[in-house]
Amino acid sequence: MPGMPFADTPRPPYVAVIFTSIRTEGDHGYAAMSQAMEDRARDQPGYLGIESARDAGLGITVSYWVDEAAARAWKQVTAHLVAQRRGRSAWYADYRVRIAVVQRDYGLDTSEL
Amino acid sequence: MPGMPFADTPRPPYVAVIFTSIRTEGDHGYAAMSQAMEDRARDQPGYLGIESARDAGLGITVSYWVDEAAARAWKQVTAHLVAQRRGRSAWYADYRVRIAVVQRDYGLDTSEL
Numbered sequence: 358m359p360g361m362p363f364a365d366t367p368r369p370p371y372v373a374v375i376f377t378s379i380r381t382e383g384d385h386g387y388a389a390m391s392q393a394m395e396d397r398a399r400d401q402p403g404y405l406g407i408e409s410a411r412d413a414g415l416g417i418t419v420s421y422w423v424d425e426a427a428a429r430a431w432k433q434v435t436a437h438l439v440a441q442r443r444g445r446s447a448w449y450a451d452y453r454v455r456i457a458v459v460q461r462d463y464g465l466d467t468s469e470l
Numbered sequence: 471m472p473g474m475p476f477a478d479t480p481r482p483p484y485v486a487v488i489f490t491s492i493r494t495e496g497d498h499g500y501a502a503m504s505q506a507m508e509d510r511a512r513d514q515p516g517y518l519g520i521e522s523a524r525d526a527g528l529g530i531t532v533s534y535w536v537d538e539a540a541a542r543a544w545k546q547v548t549a550h551l552v553a554q555r556r557g558r559s560a561w562y563a564d565y566r567v568r569i570a571v572v573q574r575d576y577g578l579d580t581s582e583l
Contacts, residue, residue, distance in 0.1 A: 362492055362528050363566050373488060373570050375532055377521050379475055408490050410523040410530045415475050417523045417530040419488055425573075453476050453577045457486050457570035460538075464566045 364406025364421045369459045371405060372422040374431075377415060378452035385447045390438070397434060403427025421459075428456060477519025477534045482572045484518060485535040487544075490528060491565035498560045507548060514547065516540025534572075541569060 380387070398404055398420060405421035422428040493500070511517055511533060518534035535541040 363490060363564070366568075369568075373486075373568060375486060375488065375572075377476060377532070408528060408530060410525050410528045412523050412525055415521060415523045417521060417532065419490070419530065419532075449578060451476070451578050453575060455479075455482075455486060455572045455575040457572040459488075459568045459570040462566060462568040465562060465564050 362408070363464075364408050364419075366405050366421050366459070366462065369461055371459050372425055372428045373457045373459050374420045374422065374428050375455040375457060376418045376420070376452065377455075378418075379415060379450040380411075381448060381450050387448045390448070394435060394438060397438070398431060401427065401431050401434065403430070425456070425458075475521070476577075477521050477532075479518050479534050479572070479575065482574055484572050485538055485541045486570045486572050487533045487535065487541050488568040488570060489531045489533070489565065490568075491531075492528060492563040493524075494561060494563050500561045503551070503561070507551065510547060510551070511544060514540065514544050516543070538569070538571075 395407060395409075398407060403423040404427070405423060407418065407420045409418040410416070420428075420431070422431065508520060508522075511520060516536040517540070518536060520531065520533045522531040523529070533541075533544070535544065
C-alpha cells in the first residue's frame with residue numbers, strides 16, 4: 358500500500374534487509390532511481406513491505422521479504438538496475454547491508470513495555 | 471564511538487532491534503529522552519552500536535546487540551525510563567519493534583553487488 362508508513366508484515370519469521378547509507382552530495386539521478394527501486398520492489402515475488410527514513414546524517418531503508426530466497430532475488434534485480442544506471446559510488450559515500458531474520462515483533466497496541 | 475554513523479558490528483550472528491516510529495507533534499521532552507536513551511544504551515552489557523534516521527514521515531532506529539538476552543535486558547531499562555518519565559503515547563503516534571538475528575552483512579568495500 359503506497360504511502361503507508363509501516364510495512365504490513367505477517368507473523369514472524371520473515372526476512373529484513375537493513376540498508377544503512379550515507380549519500381554523496383547532489384542528486385545524480387538518485388531520487389528517480391530510488392523511486393524506481395521501490396516501485397520495482399513492490400512487484401517482486403515475496404515482497405512484504407518497506408520502511409525508509411533519511412536525515413542529514415544517515416539514511417535507513419528496511420525492506421521485508423517472505424524468505425531469504427526472495428531477498429536474494431531482489432538483490433539481483435537491484436544489482437542490474439544499479440549496473441544499468443550508475444556506479445553505486447555516484448550515490449553513496451558508504452553503506453552497510455544486513456540481512457536478518459525477524460524472530461518476534463510488536464507495536465504500540467500490542468506492546469510488552 | 472559517538473558520532474560514528476555506522477554501527478561497528480562484529481561478524482554475524484548478532485541481534486538487530488528495528489524500531490520504526492511516527493512521532494506526535496511537538497517535543498514533549500522527546501529530544502532529551504532520546505539522547506538519554508542512547509547514552510544509556512552505550513553502557514549496557516552486550517551493546518554493539520546504534521543507527522538512526524528520522525524524516526517528516528518516519529523514524530527508524532536500529533540498535534545492535536550481541537545476543538537476544540542483551541536486547542531483552544535493554545528493553546527492561548527502556549521500559550523503566552519510559553515509565554519514569556512519560557507515557558509512550560506522548561512521544562509516539564504509533565510504532566513497530568522487530569527483533570531480528572543478522573545472518574550476513576556487507577558494505578561498500580566488500581559488496582557482492
